[in-house]
Amino acid sequence: MPSSGSAGPRSFWLLARAGLRRQSTYRLALLAGMATNSAFGLIRASIVLAALASAGSRIGGYDAPTAVAFVWWGQALLGTVNLWGFSDIKDRVRTGDVAVDFLRPVDPQLAYLAADLGRAAVNLAARGLPTLAIGALLFELTWPPGALAWVVGLGSVCLAVVVAFAGNFLVNLLAFWLVEVRGIQLVWMITAGLFCGLYLPVPWFPHWLRTIAQWSPFPSMMQNPIDILAGRVVGADVWGALGSQVFWAVMLLAVGQVVLRAGRRRLEVQGG
Template sequence: MRRTAKTTWILARAGFRRYSTYRLATLAGLTTNTVFGLIRASILLAALASAGTSIAGYDAGEISSFVWWSQGLIASVNLFQWSEVATRVRSGDIAVDFARPIDPQVAYLATDLGRAVLQFLARGVPSILIGAVTFGIALPQSPWLWPLALLSTLLAVLISFGCRYAVNLTSFWLVESRGPQLAYVVVSGFLCGLYVPVHWFPDWLQLIAHATPFPSMLQTPIDLLSGRASPADALPLLLTQLLWATAALALGQVMTRLGRRRLEVQGG
């Protein structure tokens, strides 16, 4: 276990260093985050103004917080398409991952955690600061909610990775997996609260959303960070995230083992 922990730490550092080399891409991502944050904030604030009242309890300050906290988390949680594992399955390079002394899911997760830290520091924090200066943002209701909010963010990253990893592994059974990957990005982005808060959904759509892990990937950490969730709400929200993270990672383990049995690599 000590050797595995050391290897995991090395892989996480490697993931951090790998993505830190793309400085121009990171700067472009920060610019995109900021521009889209300004656009989203303007549109949602206009919606509030046209309604003439708060929507689902969101006033102007809360909707501004929702926008900028989500812009700060979007890159770390990674709600975009990711196909690294699927590409390795198609090429047969996944056989090399299976031959290594560390579980492939653990190795990719460690690398993804390093990426998430880099993206949060390089893109997330500056985006949040820009939002705080331009529109203003709210903070957690209590100081002791800060560590719980950070834990919620970590769980959101785990859930997102588990889901993306499982979608990538469909390549073992499908000739082309870009369809499932694209469908996942569209559905998860909508149901996680990327476009509008999940609390704005009609009741029937909220039920559908909460039957999936997607709100736990973005809406939950935003609620804790923006002060919408009270201290009494924190533990149930974290427990829900923990259950989804466990389920997503367990699904990845099952699919990895089934894929290992199915894999056939030809050539020399």
């Protein structure tokens, strides 16, 4: 079986645009997601403010506006960063259709990544930003301190999408060796939700649990971009947060390539 090539810039852009167009067809789903995220944003913001009022001061470097910004940016990024995983690749491995992916002149990992970036762009524009606007109307939020911080924050969101995709891609690739990976996907989803800062800010964790989280890729999926966009992380600390995201993006994508090639060899042995 011939090896697949690398996606050039034009191919990558076309695949990203295809992912964007595919996701944009689900308009009612985007509207429903925005409404759901906004409703839970109200609940989460109220709980966080109650916790701060009980503490009587900051918690883990968060005051009321910063904590509320954490909540609403988190709700805005829920549809953008894919924490819940996907099943396209494992399904194609199970049916054998993944062999077609290997025959294409585009690397499968880059092809799926391009489509996921297109999906993320639609969700951020049509679902995330309206959710954030509702939060800004109802609560006092902190914001990035300047135009550069906005640009860096959006770049951090892109890196978060890549890290989440790369992790989910790896879990899907286990289908080359396992009959069913749904259990592993569930464990990944629960672990990611806890350690990425979806439920509580990672700085609020006990020291031992915070240490575990910081040594994992999960804060790069949500905590880091939220801290930048909420204005909690500024100055030199921003580059540290971005550096962590770049490290995990490169590491997970590289491991994904190794596992993908090992899976390809296994597929040839099984199917000829």
